[in-house]
Amino acid sequence: MDDVILRLIIGKLLDNQLLSVKFACATSLKTLALVLDRQRSITELSLGDIGSHSDLVEGFYIPPAFFRAAEMRLTTLEVFNVMKEAAPTLLSIIHQNSATLRRLKLGNPHHQVFPRFPAWAADADDLISSEVPHQNLDFTEINLPALEQLHIIHDTQFRSLAMILGKMIAGCERLTRIRLSGCTDSNKLVRRLFDAGARHIESLQICECDRRFVAINLTKQDGEPEFYLSSTNSEVPAGEVTCTSLRYNLPRMESVHTLQLTGYRHLNDDMAETYSFVDKKKIRRLWVGCQAPQRDPMECPTTAGLLRDSVLFASTMLSRHNWECLQELAIPNPSLLIVKLLYLKPLRVLRLLGWKPTHTDYQVWLSSQCKDVLAANEINVFLTTLSEPPVHRAPSVRLIVIDKRSCSNYCSRLTSPKPCYLAVSFDRVSVNNPLRGDRSTTLFPPHVKPVDLETALTISQLQGFSTYLLSNGPPSPERFWEDAYAFPKERY
Numbered sequence: 340m341d342d343v344i345l346r347l348i349i350g351k352l353l354d355n356q357l358l359s360v361k362f363a364c365a366t367s368l369k370t371l372a373l374v375l376d377r378q379r380s381i382t383e384l385s386l387g388d389i390g391s392h393s394d395l396v397e398g399f400y401i402p403p404a405f406f407r408a409a410e411m412r413l414t415t416l417e418v419f420n421v422m423k424e425a426a427p428t429l430l431s432i433i434h435q436n437s438a439t440l441r442r443l444k445l446g447n448p449h450h451q452v453f454p455r456f457p458a459w460a461a462d463a464d465d466l467i468s469s470e471v472p473h474q475n476l477d478f479t480e481i482n483l484p485a486l487e488q489l490h491i492i493h494d495t496q497f498r499s500l501a502m503i504l505g506k507m508i509a510g511c512e513r514l515t516r517i518r519l520s521g522c523t524d525s526n527k528l529v530r531r532l533f534d535a536g537a538r539h540i541e542s543l544q545i546c547e548c549d550r551r552f553v554a555i556n557l558t559k560q561d562g563e564p565e566f567y568l569s570s571t572n573s574e575v576p577a578g579e580v581t582c583t584s585l586r587y588n589l590p591r592m593e594s595v596h597t598l599q600l601t602g603y604r605h606l607n608d609d610m611a612e613t614y615s616f617v618d619k620k621k622i623r624r625l626w627v628g629c630q631a632p633q634r635d636p637m638e639c640p641t642t643a644g645l646l647r648d649s650v651l652f653a654s655t656m657l658s659r660h661n662w663e664c665l666q667e668l669a670i671p672n673p674s675l676l677i678v679k680l681l682y683l684k685p686l687r688v689l690r691l692l693g694w695k696p697t698h699t700d701y702q703v704w705l706s707s708q709c710k711d712v713l714a715a716n717e718i719n720v721f722l723t724t725l726s727e728p729p730v731h732r733a734p735s736v737r738l739i740v741i742d743k744r745s746c747s748n749y750c751s752r753l754t755s756p757k758p759c760y761l762a763v764s765f766d767r768v769s770v771n772n773p774l775r776g777d778r779s780t781t782l783f784p785p786h787v788k789p790v791d792l793e794t795a796l797t798i799s800q801l802q803g804f805s806t807y808l809l810s811n812g813p814p815s816p817e818r819f820w821e822d823a824y825a826f827p828k829e830r831y
Contacts, residue, residue, distance in 0.1 A: 342370050342391075349373050355380040365455065367391035368425060372401050375411065375432075383415040388447075388455050389429060390422025400424070403477050406431040412439045414485075419447040423459035426500060427466050427476055430507070434481050441485050445500065446492025446520070448817040463503045482510040488819065489514060489532070493521020505531040512536040516819055518544040518599075526589050533590040540592045544599035546628075546815050589616040596664075597820050599626040600641055613644050619661050624805070624820055626669040628692055636671035636694065646673050659684050666735075669808050669815075672742070681722060686736050688799070690758070690808040693742030718761055722785035733765035733783035737802050738795060740809060757811060760795040761787050 345362075346369065357378045362370075365388040374381070394400075413436035421429055433440065447454065466476050481504075489511075491501050501519075505528045514537040519525040525545045533540075595617045629639035636642040644655040654661065657668075657680060665683055669690035673680070680689055718739060739761040765783045790798070792809070799806050807820045 342367055346370050346373055349377065352377070354378070357381055359383040361385040362387040364388065365391065365419075368394045368399050368401055368428060371428070372405070375401075375405070379411050381411065382413060384413055384432075385415075385417040386419070388420045388422075389418055390425035390456065394422070395424065401428050401431075403427075403431065403475070406435045411436055414439055415442040415444075416440060417442075417444040420454045420456050421497075421500060422456045423461065426459075426461065426503075429500075430466065430476060430481070430503070433483075433504075434476075434478050437481055437483050439485055440483060442488045442490075443483075443486060444488075444490040444492075445504075446490075446497050448492060450492070450520075450817075459499060461499045461503065463506045466503065479507065480509050481507045483508055484510050484513065486511045486514050488516040488518075490516075490518045490819070491520070491528075492817070493519065493525075497521075501528060508532065509535050512538070515539055516542040516821070518542075518546075518819055520544075520546050520817060530590050533592070538592075539594050541594055542597040542820060543592065543595050544597070544626075544820060546599055546601045546626075591616050593618050593621075596621050597624040598622055599624075599815065599820065601626075601628040601815075613640060614655050619655070620663050622662060623664050624667040624807075625662070625665055626690075626808075626815060626820075628669075628671060628814070629694070634694065636673055639671070642671055642673075645670065646676055646679070648679075657683060667804055667808055669740075677718070681734055681736055684735060686734070687802055687804045688738040688740065688808050689736055690740040691742060692814075718763075719785055719787040722763065722765075722787065733767070733785075734763075737763050738798050738804075738809075739763060739787075740795070757792070758809075760790050760792065760809070762790045762794065762798055763787050 342365070349370070350373065354377050358380055360374060360378065360381055360383070362385065366374075366386045368390060371386065371389065374384075413432070416432065416436070418429060433443065463479070486508075491497060491504075493501060502524070508531070511532060514532065517529065517532065517537075517540060519528065529543070529545075598617060627641045627645065629636060629641060637646060644652045645657045648656060657665075659682070662683065664685055666685050666687045667690075668680065668683070668686060668688075669692055670680070671694045672691040677691070680686065722734060722736075740758045741761065742758050764786045766786070768782045768784060769779045770782060771779060795809050796806060799809060805820060806823070807816055807818075810816045
């Protein structure tokens with residue numbers, strides 16, 4: 340349905356009256372043109388889906404001359420899905436506001452299985468030399484000197500647009516946060532941004548959508564093989580799909596301190612080199628997971644090198660020597676290897692991600708789930724072993740978050756999709772030790788108890804760590820790790 344009523348309302352407003360505009364669902368090109376023409380003081384613009392079927396039927400478009408004449412200073416631009424015919428308009432808006440744009444978010448955060456618009460394919464050259472005059476772009480490069488955050492959700496609409504934008508972006512020296520959600524050649528896009536000047540990335544999050552993807556075709560663009568992906572409701576066997584570029588490793592990024600990776604693997608399939616693109620000693624926040632949700636973390640390329648204790652993985656394994664600044668960690672539940680994680684000195688909050696076994700073991704796994712109080716008791720035993728002599732200080736962990744579907748007997752909450760939260764504290768007790776001539780020995784007995792979400796939020800605030808590991812997602816929270824998050828005030 341065309342948004343006629345919306346245009347009537349906008350027409351009643353004074354010129355340049357609005358500073359922020361947000362359309363929750365969709366925006367036709369007619370409405371967008373009216374907003375851009377009448378409200379040029381806008382700094383934050385969220386458009387929902389761009390384009391409508393009425394635009395197509397009436398052949399409506401926004402001519403390139405419109406953007407040359409307009410004067411806007413957007414700092415934030417958010418878009419869900421884009422109709423192919425509206426792609427030149429979106430790129431023109433980005434180009435028009437290139438000097439001031441600081442935050443750019445493309446894609447639907449709700450990960451729609453069936454977007455409003457059909458998938459489309461195009462290249463930058465298709466828009467620059469289009470046979471349709473009004474779709475011709477009069478620029479080949481978008482210099483974004485102020486861009487700090489880039490968030491692209493690779494729904495089917497954005498496979499082409501993300502690559503087009505990656506080819507056109509230049510001069511993004513201030514880009515410090517990148518989040519790419521999806522399964523469309525993320526390594527290649529990151530490398531393009533790096534080559535375009537993004538040499539100071541501090542936060543890099545590459546994660547999958549809450550959908551299953553299968554490779555239905557292999558195409559070639561610029562002589563380079565790439566996956567063409569489609570969502571499906573069928574089961575995908577472990578190891579059948581990879582979201583890694585067939586030709587690209589991630590570039591070396593020394594400044595990264597926040598890292599989220601799902602399904603990443605080194606070009607040479609070398610687990611020991613998986614994290615060679617960052618300085619592990621600088622990583623403060625780490626979220627790792629497997630692309631296939633049923634895959635054992637000891638077999639997954641992203642996690643196996645962190646958990647295996649061998650000479651081969653000496654440079655990547657989770658140890659105090661390799662990851663000396665790691666304070667926040669999310670990793671698929673490794674069962675008894677939790678002790679190894681709790682031994683990390685700086686670790687403040689630990690998220691144990693759920694993973695489901697194969698169907699043949701599912702009922703056995705399901706029956707092994709226990710209640711929160713048993714989870715607390717078992718974690719308490721682990722912590723006790725780390726709090727006795729010759730230990731001179733208590734572990735730093737203060738909060739443990741456990742997904743409902745962990746492949747071990749730590750947390751059930753089978754009626755709730757939310758994780759459970761275990762608060763951790765330690766006493767300091769001095770006792771006489773007869774074996775040491777009755778000299779005093781210090782012990783740190785732990786206390787572990789289930790808490791609700793509000794208490795967990797309070798702990799995170801008092802302890803000074805982020806709330807990212809506390810919230811749900813599909814499958815991780817669809818936001819930057821550093822952003823504050825307003826949880827609904829609900830109690831279990």
